[in-house]
Amino acid sequence: MESTIIKSRNFNASFGSNHVVRNVNIDIPRNHVIAVMGPSGCGKTTYLRCINRMHELIPGATCSGEMKLNDENIYEMHPIFVRLKIGMVFQRPNPFPNLSIYDNVIAGYKLNGIKLPKAERDRIVEHSLTRVALWNEVKDSLNKKGSFLSGGQQQRLCIARAVAMEPEVLLFDEPTSALDPISTSTVEELFHELKVNYTLIIVTHNMQQAARVSDKTAFFFMGELVEYDETKTMFTNPKDNRTQNYITGRFS
Amino acid sequence: MDAKNVKYRLGKSYGFQILTYILAFACVVPLLAILIFILKQGLSKINWHFLVNVPKPVGESGGGIANALVGSILIIIVASIIAIPIGIMAGVYLSENKKSRLAYWVRLSTDVLQGVPSIVIGIVAYFWMVKPLGGFSAFSGSVALAIMMLPIVVRSTEETLKLLPDSLREAALALGMPFHRVIFKVIVPVGISGILSGVMLSVARITGETAPLLFTAFGNPYLSTNLTKPMQSLPLLIFNYATSPYNDWHDLAWGASLILLLWVLFLNIFTKIVTRKWKVQL
Numbered sequence: 312m313e314s315t316i317i318k319s320r321n322f323n324a325s326f327g328s329n330h331v332v333r334n335v336n337i338d339i340p341r342n343h344v345i346a347v348m349g350p351s352g353c354g355k356t357t358y359l360r361c362i363n364r365m366h367e368l369i370p371g372a373t374c375s376g377e378m379k380l381n382d383e384n385i386y387e388m389h390p391i392f393v394r395l396k397i398g399m400v401f402q403r404p405n406p407f408p409n410l411s412i413y414d415n416v417i418a419g420y421k422l423n424g425i426k427l428p429k430a431e432r433d434r435i436v437e438h439s440l441t442r443v444a445l446w447n448e449v450k451d452s453l454n455k456k457g458s459f460l461s462g463g464q465q466q467r468l469c470i471a472r473a474v475a476m477e478p479e480v481l482l483f484d485e486p487t488s489a490l491d492p493i494s495t496s497t498v499e500e501l502f503h504e505l506k507v508n509y510t511l512i513i514v515t516h517n518m519q520q521a522a523r524v525s526d527k528t529a530f531f532f533m534g535e536l537v538e539y540d541e542t543k544t545m546f547t548n549p550k551d552n553r554t555q556n557y558i559t560g561r562f563s
Numbered sequence: 564m565d566a567k568n569v570k571y572r573l574g575k576s577y578g579f580q581i582l583t584y585i586l587a588f589a590c591v592v593p594l595l596a597i598l599i600f601i602l603k604q605g606l607s608k609i610n611w612h613f614l615v616n617v618p619k620p621v622g623e624s625g626g627g628i629a630n631a632l633v634g635s636i637l638i639i640i641v642a643s644i645i646a647i648p649i650g651i652m653a654g655v656y657l658s659e660n661k662k663s664r665l666a667y668w669v670r671l672s673t674d675v676l677q678g679v680p681s682i683v684i685g686i687v688a689y690f691w692m693v694k695p696l697g698g699f700s701a702f703s704g705s706v707a708l709a710i711m712m713l714p715i716v717v718r719s720t721e722e723t724l725k726l727l728p729d730s731l732r733e734a735a736l737a738l739g740m741p742f743h744r745v746i747f748k749v750i751v752p753v754g755i756s757g758i759l760s761g762v763m764l765s766v767a768r769i770t771g772e773t774a775p776l777l778f779t780a781f782g783n784p785y786l787s788t789n790l791t792k793p794m795q796s797l798p799l800l801i802f803n804y805a806t807s808p809y810n811d812w813h814d815l816a817w818g819a820s821l822i823l824l825l826w827v828l829f830l831n832i833f834t835k836i837v838t839r840k841w842k843v844q845l
Contacts (some may be wrong), residue, residue, distance in 0.1 A: 365737060370662070395739035405730040407842045409752050419738040422748040458844055469734070476738065 316480060316510050317343040317362060322376035324354070324361050326369065330355045333534040334376075338525075344502050346542065348518060348523035350562060354534040359482050362512065363397040364390040380479070387428045395419075397480040398402045398473030401487045404465035406457030406472070413453040415468055416440060419476040423426045439475040443467040443501055463494020470501065474509075481505065483513040487520065499524050522546050533546055596757040597826065605821030608814045617764070617786050618804075624811050628819050630786040631800040634701065637788060638796055639766060639779060641705035646712035647762055653713075654720025654758070655746055661725070677714040684710050685775035693779055700795035701787075704780030708772060712765040719761025723754040728845065756841040760834045771823055773798035797823045 315340040324332035332354040340467060347355045360366040361374050364385065378385045383392050406415045420427055427435070436453070440446040445467045449460070457468055474482055487495040499535050502511055502524045510519045515521050521528050523544060530553075531541040538545065538554045549555045556562060612627060619626035620783035653669060660666045684707050690705035727750060735745040751758065774784075781793040782803055788794075797819050 319845070363737065365733065368733075370735065378838065391739045391741055393739075394737055399733075399737040401733060401737075403730055406735040406842060407731070407734065407749060407753070408845050409749075422735065422744055423663075423740055424744065472734075473736070 314341050315339065316381060318379040320377035321359065322374070322378055324357050324366055324374040325372070327371040331534050332361065333403060335536045337529060337536060337539055338512050339510060339512065341510050343526040344506050344524055346521035346526060346528045347512060347514045347531060348521045349531035350557065352506055355510070355531045356484055357473065357511060358531065359484055362401055363394050363482055363553040365399065372427070394480050395476055397482060398476055398478035400466070400484070400486050402467050402485045404462055404467050404469050406465050408456065408458045408465045410453045410457060412457050412460070412468060415457040416471050417473055433536050433553050435475050439471040442474050442504065443471045444497065445471060461494070463490050463497060466494065466498060467501070470516050474505070478509065480512065482511045483511065485514055485516055488516060530557065567797060572663045575682065577800065582612050599815040601817070601821050606818040607817035608830060609821060613722050613818055618815055619811070622808055626811070626815065628797070628800060628815055630783060630795040631797045631819060632785070633778070633786060633788065633792040637790065638701050638705050638708065638794065639770060641702065641790065642661035642708035642712060642769060645709035645718060645768060646765070650716025651720050651758060655724065655751070657721040658724035662705045663728040673714040676710070679710060681772050682774040689778035699779060699793040700827050701780045701792045702790040704776045704796070704829070706796070707775035707779050708769040709767050711772060711775065715765035715768060716761050717826045719764070720758050723757025724750060724773045727754055751797070755791065755845045756838045756843070759841065763830050763834040770826055771798050
């Protein structure tokens with residue numbers, strides 16, 4: 312039996328009086344790629360941001376219910392520890408524009424004031440950049456600013472930055488929606504590599520992407536988790552009518 | 564529409580264009596005129612002797628403005644030490660808490676403070692600092708100038724940081740950074756060029772302030788570095804010596820005016836260079 316890493320029970324999230332995530336129950340297995348899909352405004356991104364407690368940073372945002380990482384309640388941990396264990400990659404690549412490529416990768420340590428010997432830093436940078444298939448492209452320009460890279464490279468740099476912290480879970484918020492098709496496929500290939508060490512939760516607008524990259528898929532609609540199953544089952548034999556309608560393109 | 568009418572309209576349009584050129588140029592004229600005038604009056608007075616000597620008593624020719632230079636620099640440094648940290652922190656607060664009640668009041672009071680006449684700030688500093696401390700002092704002058712710097716630093720910091728994208732803050736927070744590190748390691752370094760330009764413009768602004776110093780630093784014909792005692796400064800020297808009946812003192816005032824003008828000019832140009840050079844490309 313596969314072990315569960317993230318577990319939600321009766322989880323709700325709101326912005327003020329706007330109830331955007333309703334009663335979500337989900338078990339996310341370790342070392343899998345989970346796609347979270349659904350139409351715009353269905354609460355998928357909000358749910359994702361609740362997992363590493365980024366949701367509560369928005370004024371007026373609240374949430375309730377149970378959210379556990381390895382049987383430890385995330386909402387009883389300090390948010391800083393939560394975010395060290397659960398990394399995040401955003402919709403638009405957001406490398407630190409004032410830092411070099413090298414420093415961007417090591418930013419989680421450097422900017423948190425964690426001192427590491429030079430050899431260890433070099434190892435982490437090379438390892439992380441290799442993991443995201445960026446090492447060969449940037450190894451000669453590590454001292455250049457991160458913002459000189461192309462959009463797809465920047466996004467992989469951001470993934471490397473998250474990977475460098477050795478988190479247990481990586482959250483992706485529509486990671487390829489700002490990228491061109493070639494960069495998108497490079498990033499998608501990474502997901503397969505990364506799931507060996509991490510659990511990946513990917514919010515996506517794009518059904519084909521969900522089908523291509525994920526092991527399991529969750530379908531959100533109007534704030535509810537409508538269906539959660541093996542991706543193959545979901546796309547070939549959905550149980551709920553709304554899922555059926557969504558994947559056949561009757562609404563989007 | 565007949566051809567004559569079109570010609571008339573084109574002529575009007577052309578005339579209006581020329582008018583904008585002339586009026587735009589008119590904005591440059593005052594600065595140029597002041598520069599040329601002060602240069603003509605002051606340049607011949609300035610030499611090494613002028614910079615390193617204190618003024619001579621009435622009747623003796625020569626002398627310099629060393630006491631005013633040193634005094635101005637000291638007073639400005641102390642004012643900066645007071646105003647810059649407070650101003651930057653308040654600016655950070657405003658940009659991080661755009662809608663809070665406190666932010667509303669801070670914004671309102673910095674706006675009003677910016678409009679308070681400098682002579683009023685001088686009087687207030689006199690009653691709050693000079694009277695309780697028992698005498699004129701350079702430090703009370705610094706406090707008065709710091710009050711004048713504060714709103715400029717606060718608002719320029721806020722305006723700079725407000726323009727930074729939220730994604731930057733989120734990137735830092737998602738790496739598990741505590742708030743103070745997000746601010747000091749990410750937000751402020753990325754916005755540093757804008758913050759610095761605000762700081763330098765505020766320094767340029769207070770360098771020439773005379774009114775607050777009349778009641779506080781008071782002036783001193785001798786070289787002094789004691790912050791608890793009266794101290795000379797460039798604008799005070801100009802005010803006192805230019806209104807005196809002695810020609811030698813007028814010369815000192817002209818020279819000091821030129822130095823002051825060059826300093827403000829230098830700060831403005833330097834700010835432009837630094838802002839461009841340190842600008843972080845987002």
